[in-house]
Amino acid sequence: MKRAQVILCLPAIAGFTAVSNPAHADTSMKIYGFAEADYIYDSKRVDPSWESAFRPSKIAVPEGEFGSNGQSDVSVKQSRFGVSGSHPTDTSFGDVSFKFEFDLFGVGADEGQTTFRLRHAYGEWGPLLAGQTHSLFMDIDVFPNVIDYWGPAGLVFLRTPQLRYTPYRTEHAQFAIAVERPGNDIDPGTIRTVDPDLGANIESDEKMPDFTAHYLYNDDWGHAQLAGILRRVGYDTLSTPSNAPKGAQVGWGINASGHLNLFKKDKLIGQVVYGNGIASYMNDGGVDLAAQADQSGIRPRAVPLTGVVAYYDRAWNSCLTSAFGYSFTQVDNANLQEPSAFRKGQYASMNLLWTPTDDILIGGEMLWGKRTDFNRESGDDIRFQFSVKYSWGKKFEI
Numbered sequence: 001m002k003r004a005q006v007i008l009c010l011p012a013i014a015g016f017t018a019v020s021n022p023a024h025a026d027t028s029m030k031i032y033g034f035a036e037a038d039y040i041y042d043s044k045r046v047d048p049s050w051e052s053a054f055r056p057s058k059i060a061v062p063e064g065e066f067g068s069n070g071q072s073d074v075s076v077k078q079s080r081f082g083v084s085g086s087h088p089t090d091t092s093f094g095d096v097s098f099k100f101e102f103d104l105f106g107v108g109a110d111e112g113q114t115t116f117r118l119r120h121a122y123g124e125w126g127p128l129l130a131g132q133t134h135s136l137f138m139d140i141d142v143f144p145n146v147i148d149y150w151g152p153a154g155l156v157f158l159r160t161p162q163l164r165y166t167p168y169r170t171e172h173a174q175f176a177i178a179v180e181r182p183g184n185d186i187d188p189g190t191i192r193t194v195d196p197d198l199g200a201n202i203e204s205d206e207k208m209p210d211f212t213a214h215y216l217y218n219d220d221w222g223h224a225q226l227a228g229i230l231r232r233v234g235y236d237t238l239s240t241p242s243n244a245p246k247g248a249q250v251g252w253g254i255n256a257s258g259h260l261n262l263f264k265k266d267k268l269i270g271q272v273v274y275g276n277g278i279a280s281y282m283n284d285g286g287v288d289l290a291a292q293a294d295q296s297g298i299r300p301r302a303v304p305l306t307g308v309v310a311y312y313d314r315a316w317n318s319c320l321t322s323a324f325g326y327s328f329t330q331v332d333n334a335n336l337q338e339p340s341a342f343r344k345g346q347y348a349s350m351n352l353l354w355t356p357t358d359d360i361l362i363g364g365e366m367l368w369g370k371r372t373d374f375n376r377e378s379g380d381d382i383r384f385q386f387s388v389k390y391s392w393g394k395k396f397e398i
Contacts, residue, residue: 029085032393036080038147040073043382049112052077052105053150054383056329056345056369057285061379077105077114078149078389093126099133105149119159129164129178136164136178136212137229137281139257142271144311145323146349147365147387150283152327153347154307156227156255156273157283162212177213182206183280184233187287187303189337204289205234205246222267224258233277233289233302249289249302251277257309265315269325272309277302282329285345290334304332324350339375346370361389 040051045066047058052075060066082101089096101120106113122131134140138156151157164178184204214227234248253275260268279286282305292301311325330344346369353363363386370380 026397027085027087028395028397029083030393030395031083032391033081034079034389034391036076036078036387036389038073038075038078038149039386040075041384042069042071044069044380045071046381051112054148054347054349054367054369054381054385055150055284056153056347056371057342059369059371059379059381061340061371061373061377063379065379075114077103078387079104080119082120089125091126096123096125098123127166127169129162129166132159132161134158135160135162135180135281136176136214137180137227137253137255137278139214139216139225139227139255139271141223141225142257142259142269142309142311144269144309144325145313145321145351145353147351147353147361147363147385148349148367148383152309152311152325152349153282153284153329153345153369154273154309154327155271155283156253156257156278156281156307158281172219173215173217175213175215177211179209180212182208182210182231184235185280185286185288186235187290187334187337187341189291189334189341201238201240202235203238205236205248206232207234207248208232220261222258222260225256227255227257229253229255229275229278229281231277233300235289235300247300249277249300251275251288251302253278253281253305263315267313269311269313270309271307273307274305276304279303279305279331282307284347285329285342286331287337287341290341291336292334293336298336301334303334306330319355321353321355322351323353333374337374339373340377341374342371343374343376344370344372346372359391361387361391363387 045060050058051073080103084099086095086097099120102116102118104114105117106115120133122133135158143151160181162178162180164176166176168175186204188202210231212229214225216225231251232248233251236243236246255273257271277288279288286305289300290303292299307329309327314322326348328346333341333343349367351363351365355361365385367383372378
């Protein structure tokens with residue numbers, strides 16, 4: 001009786017009917033992870049808090065900003081631990097799948113630290129997903145086979161809390177929509193020269209979630225994805241009547257991405273993204289909202305941004321692989337941003353990786369990056385990284 005009452009309470013979603021479906025008797029789980037050590041050498045200098053990842057926005061401009069050139073690092077921050085699996089339900093939607101995963105790469109208040117960092121924490125039941133995972137606006141399948149932790153600058157890359165609904169899913173295609181956590185990056189720039197108190201008190205105003213959607217198609221030839229985002233990028237002022245001045249701009253973006261399978265195991269990877277006020281979703285560089293001066297006065301501007309990724313993943317044989325390519329992020333700065341504001345980040349890399357078994361990876365990578373600021377001042381860096389990774393995993397039922 002109790003089971004019947006639970007089933008009758010389930011709504012019909014997207015044409016599905018909740019009926020008894022005792023397909024599995026047990027919960028299936030997999031515990032997995034890897035231990036990785038990276039040796040890194042920079043010919044010049046990056047922000048010491050980010051020396052374990054290669055981000056063009058963190059390259060010293062001007063040279064010497066972070067100290068003398070030629071720095072080494074040894075890191076285990078990429079090491080990872082996770083649990084995934086599925087749990088049976090008595091509904092036509094099937095099992096509840098779940099994933100919980102973290103690595104040791106500190107960000108935010110933990111910048112530069114080797115500490116817990118949540119990657120995934122979500123469950124999915126039929127068309128409904130809830131929790132933290134990859135944004136619908138990104139395409140994880142265009143992340144090339146690099147050993148640098150952060151990856152190409154021009155990628156859309158964000159793992160974020162969300163509620164996702166996938167009304168259409170087949171063997172080769174899917175369409176999904178989501179509401180995702182907002183996160184506005186505001187740059188008051190030189191507005192402080194107009195009003196010294198105003199610039200220091202401007203804060204982001206996040207009244208609405210971000211809305212994302214994608215259509216994905218995959219087949220033997222590869223895959224293609226078109227994704228979009230619509231968001232409110234707002235600001236207000238602390239300690240003023242009615243928190244004025246305040247306002248908001250519409251942020252939006254389109255992301256076209258995919259890969260083409262070549263020969264037996266090679267891949268040609270590409271992505272082009274453009275939008276206004278979408279820097280929070282980019283892998284590196286830029287701000288969402290900045291101050292713009294024109295004939296009508298000072299107003300907020302959702303900063304335009306372009307990101308491009310072009311990579312080739314090459315399999316020389318069953319044990320040796322390489323990835324080489326180029327990527328950039330470029331923003332159209334608002335005219336009241338500081339001269340040192342990020343304008344363009346370029347990223348290029350090539351590597352040679354050896355996998356004697358599926359559980360062992362040893363390889364080296366050469367990277368080049370360049371940062372150009374709003375005032376056209378720039379700095380670059382060449383990095384060498386050598387990595388060893390030991391993976392493991394065990395699947396069982398409980």
